[in-house]
Structures are given as structure tokens and as C-alpha cells.
Amino acid sequence: MLLNPNANYFDFLEQISNCNGTVLLQTPQGDILNLRSELCRFIFACAATNKTLLSGAEIQCDFQEDYLLLTPFLLDDRQSGRRETCAQ
Amino acid sequence: MHSSSQKLTTFQNLVSCVHNIQLTTFDAQTFEPLTDATDGAPILYFLLSLDNGASPWWTPEGTNFDRLQTDGHFRPIVCTNSLGMVWISEIEPFQGKPYRIHVFGPVFVSDVSMQSVLTNLQGRNLSAGIRERVVAYINDIPVVSTIRFYEYGLMLHWCLTDEKISISDLMYVEAGNQRNIASEGPSLNSHGTYFVEQKMLQAVREGNLQYEKQLNHLASTGYTGQIIAKDHLRHVKNYVIIHTALCCRAAVEGGLDIEVAYTLSDQYLESIEAADGISSLHEISKAMVRDYVERVHRLHTDSCISPKIRTACELIDLDPQRHTIHSLAQRYGCSDYYFSRIFKKETGYTVQAYILKKKMEQAKQLLYTEDCSIAEISEILGIESPSYFSSCFRKATGVTPLQYRNHRQKDQ
Numbered sequence: 001m002l003l004n005p006n007a008n009y010f011d012f013l014e015q016i017s018n019c020n021g022t023v024l025l026q027t028p029q030g031d032i033l034n035l036r037s038e039l040c041r042f043i044f045a046c047a048a049t050n051k052t053l054l055s056g057a058e059i060q061c062d063f064q065e066d067y068l069l070l071t072p073f074l075l076d077d078r079q080s081g082r083r084e085t086c087a088q
Numbered sequence: 089m090h091s092s093s094q095k096l097t098t099f100q101n102l103v104s105c106v107h108n109i110q111l112t113t114f115d116a117q118t119f120e121p122l123t124d125a126t127d128g129a130p131i132l133y134f135l136l137s138l139d140n141g142a143s144p145w146w147t148p149e150g151t152n153f154d155r156l157q158t159d160g161h162f163r164p165i166v167c168t169n170s171l172g173m174v175w176i177s178e179i180e181p182f183q184g185k186p187y188r189i190h191v192f193g194p195v196f197v198s199d200v201s202m203q204s205v206l207t208n209l210q211g212r213n214l215s216a217g218i219r220e221r222v223v224a225y226i227n228d229i230p231v232v233s234t235i236r237f238y239e240y241g242l243m244l245h246w247c248l249t250d251e252k253i254s255i256s257d258l259m260y261v262e263a264g265n266q267r268n269i270a271s272e273g274p275s276l277n278s279h280g281t282y283f284v285e286q287k288m289l290q291a292v293r294e295g296n297l298q299y300e301k302q303l304n305h306l307a308s309t310g311y312t313g314q315i316i317a318k319d320h321l322r323h324v325k326n327y328v329i330i331h332t333a334l335c336c337r338a339a340v341e342g343g344l345d346i347e348v349a350y351t352l353s354d355q356y357l358e359s360i361e362a363a364d365g366i367s368s369l370h371e372i373s374k375a376m377v378r379d380y381v382e383r384v385h386r387l388h389t390d391s392c393i394s395p396k397i398r399t400a401c402e403l404i405d406l407d408p409q410r411h412t413i414h415s416l417a418q419r420y421g422c423s424d425y426y427f428s429r430i431f432k433k434e435t436g437y438t439v440q441a442y443i444l445k446k447k448m449e450q451a452k453q454l455l456y457t458e459d460c461s462i463a464e465i466s467e468i469l470g471i472e473s474p475s476y477f478s479s480c481f482r483k484a485t486g487v488t489p490l491q492y493r494n495h496r497q498k499d500q
Contacts, residue, residue, distance in 0.1 A: 029217065031214050042222070043222050
């Protein structure tokens with residue numbers, strides 16, 4: 001699912017802390033960030049100051065319930081025009 | 089009287105003469121950045137929450153201001169994250185309630201932390217745009233010595249509260265789920281610091297009185313471990329103990345007598361263990377290095393006294409009660425008579441007179457700093473009769489021990 005470019009990224013990172021599995025962010029440029037890792041969260045924070053860098057970024061979760069937690073920050077299927085992919 | 093805003097501006101200008109450290113102000117209720125919108129503020133906001141799980145702010149339980157107070161006053165809070173970045177948060181009260189939060193930093197207190205973040209970045213296939221942004225942000229974070237950064241924190245606190253505090257008043261927030269970044273990539277490379285440390289020890293070995301330049305350099309780049317430990321005072325004590333052991337051995341290599349070096353080390357270790365604040369540990373550390381350097385320097389420059397007699401003098405200086413003519417003569421494998429003769433010839437004092445002189449110096453110190461009776465001081469000095477002690481003291485100083493104590497107290 002795509003990350004909503006208008007989402008509040010502060011709240012997004014907070015919510016990721018509540019997820020049970022790995023949450024990966026993949027940018028169209030090929031960057032893959034594990035948002036449970038401190039270093040990747042820092043990289044995300046730096047990138048988030050320029051929204052174009054995260055434009056079109058895709059979120060992949062290990063568990064279905066984690067998608068539910070992150071729903072407010074993701075574009076739904078119709079908005080993104082894509083089908084959600086669960087890594088598990 | 090200047091307002092806190094004016095003081096803050098002056099503070100920022102003064103700090104900027106030396107380091108480019110960011111000062112960001114947040115609203116204490118909404119946590120919205122109040123300073124001019126810069127890229128740094130939102131990144132900082134993320135950093136503050138890095139190690140704290142779901143918490144939006146720096147306390148594991150969320151923003152509970154009560155736990156950040158000591159005796160009803162907010163204290164500067166030293167925070168860190170697992171990337172090795174450190175910052176100081178200061179809560180500005182208004183009518184007793186949190187009004188604004190000033191975040192000073194982040195900085196790296198060690199170039200190793202900075203390098204490890206950069207090294208970890210290299211191991212990731214980041215796109216040019218993101219890499220450029222992250223590297224630019226990291227490169228803008230200054231490396232500042234721990235003590236200097238704490239001192240800035242004290243100044244910031246004064247700007248906001250008009251209250252002067254000491255380093256031991258700082259509070260430390262332990263990061264939740266702290267993880268060493270080394271586990272995410274290649275091991276830390278601390279060789280840069282190792283070489284600087286070797287330079288400093290070389291100064292001790294050579295008795296180089298210009299050592300402070302090396303020491304300052306070490307302070308600004310040296311790696312002293314993670315700043316946050318459960319007991320920060322213990323962490324600093326451990327560091328100073330290791331520093332003392334290294335200096336002791338360097339001084340021995342520089343020619344200082346092993347017993348002198350180790351006795352000195354024991355005395356410093358005792359002071360380190362007894363220290364109750366980080367600033368006093370800093371002072372002990374400085375005094376210890378100075379002491380070793382000066383002793384080795386004297387060895388290399390004072391040619392009138394033979395190394396044997398100089399060492400004997402130093403042993404007496406360190407512990408006048410412990411040594412006698414016989415123990416010293418035995419140590420150097422000569423007769424008491426021969427040793428006494430050489431000692432007198434080179435120093436101008438008989439051994440007994442020299443020991444007594446040192447005991448009287450120690451007595452002055454005890455009279456000034458301790459509350460013991462004359463009999464107790466006499467016993468500490470190993471002089472059996474208090475009246476003999478008083479008589480010797482009077483001969484040496486011109487006044488009785490009690491008169492000396494009273495004069496010093498009046499002067500104070």
C-alpha cells in the first residue's frame with residue numbers, strides 16, 4: 001500500500017511502534033527502509049522533510065493487523081490504484 | 089534586567105562563535121516547533137522519539153512533567169538516542185507551569201558515534217536524494233566534548249531561570265529499548281581516538297608540560313563510551329579510573345618510580361570513588377594528569393638530585409607516616425648512615441627533618457579541612473605525643489595548631 005503523502009509522519013512513526021512485525025518502506029528510487037530500525041527511522045525523518053523524496057513510497061507489513069493499524073496513513077486501494085500486498 | 093528571550097539570543101550568539109548547535113523551541117502543550125521553521129526542527133522531533141517507542145516525547149511514559157522536576161524546579165535533561173546523538177532539553181516555566189521546551193542539540197560527544205552512523209549509511213543502498221539529505225544533516229551535527237556540552241546546558245538553564253546550577257544537577261533520561269547501532273553494521277572504528285589518547289600518554293611519559301593541548305584535543309574528540317548509563321556518575325568514575333591507570337603506567341615508562349606512581353594512583357582512586365559529582369571527577373582527572381606530568385618533568389629536568397633521592401622524597405611526600413630512614417635505606421640496599429648522608433647532601437635536610445616537614449604540611453591540611461582534635465591529628469601523623477606534635481608544629485609555623493586553625497577559619 002502506498003504511504004499517504006499528506007499523512008502526519010510523526011504520528012505514523014509512533015503508530016509503527018505499535019506494529020507487531022516488520023514494516024518496510026520502499027521508495028520508487030529503490031530505497032528500502034525497515035521502519036522498526038532506529039537508523040532507518042532517522043533516515044525516514046530526514047527524507048520526510050522533503051515530501052518529494054517519499055512520494056510514491058510503498059509500505060509492506062509482515063502482518064495483516066499491522067496494515068489495519070497503519071490505515072490512516074496509507075492510501076486505500078482505490079486511491080492508490082494498487083492492490084495491497086501482504087509479505088506474509 | 090534582560091528577558092529570557094534576550095538572554096537566549098545572546099547565548100546562541102556566544103555558542104555560535106565556537107559550535108553550530110541548534111536551539112529549537114517547542115510549545116510545552118502542543119509540541120509544535122516555535123522557532124523559525126527549518127528542516128532541523130521536524131527531524132529533531134523524530135529524533136526525540138526514536139528510542140521511546142510509542143511516546144511522542146522523551147519520557148518513556150509520555151510527557152509527565154512532574155517526574156522531570158527536582159525540588160519543584162525543572163532541571164536540564166540530558167537525552168540521547170541509540171545513534172549516539174545527545175541533546176539537552178530545558179523546560180521553561182511560566183507561573184510555575186511548563187511554558188516552552190527548548191531543545192539544545194543534537195550533538196555527538198564522540199566522533200566515533202558520528203562515524204558509525206555514516207559507516208552504517210554507506211552499507212545501505214540509498215538513493216542519491218535521500219543519502220544527500222541524511223549526510224548533510226549528520227555533517228551539520230557538531231562534535232562537542234561532554235563536559236563542554238554540559239556547561240552549555242548550565243548556561244542555557246541560567247538564561248531561562250536566572251538560577252545557577254552545577255553539572256551534578258543535570259538529569260539524565262535513559263533511552264528505552266536502547267540498542268547499539270554497531271549491531272546494525274560494521275564495528276566501530278575508534279582508532280582515531282586511540283591515537284589521540286596515545287599522544288596524551290606520550291606527554292605524560294615525556295613530562296611534557298604542554299600536555300593540556302593534547303588533553304583538550306582528547307576532550308573534544310575522545311570516545312568515552314555511551315553517555316547514558318543507568319548510573320551516569322559510575323560511568324564517569326569508571327572512565328576516570330581507567331584514565332588514571334593509563335597515566336600511572338605511562339609515568340612509570342617515563343621513569344617515575346613504580347611505588348611512587350602506584351601510591352599516587354591509589355590516592356587518586358580513593359578520591360575518585362569518594363567523589364559525588366561529575367564536575368569534581370573532572371577536576372580530579374585534570375589534577376591527576378598534571379601531577380603525573382609534573383613529576384616526570386621534574387625527573388628529567390632536576391639534575392641536582394639523584395633519581396634515588398628524588399624517589400625517596402616523593403615517597404615521603406605521598407605518605408610521610410609510612411617511611412623511616414631504615415625502610416628507605418633498605419629499599420636502596422645501603423646502610424642507614426650512608427643513605428642519611430647522601431639525603432642530607434642532596435636535599436639539605438636530614439631524613440627525619442624532611443619527614444617532619446612533610447608531616448607538618450599534612451597537619452596544616454588536616455587542621456584546615458578536618459574537624460579532628462589535636463590528639464587525633466597527632467595520631468594520624470604517627471606522632472605518639474600530642475604535646476610533641478604541638479611543639480613541632482609551633483617550631484615549623486610559629487603558632488600552635490589551635491591558633492593556626494582559628495586563624496584559617498577567621499580568614500575564611
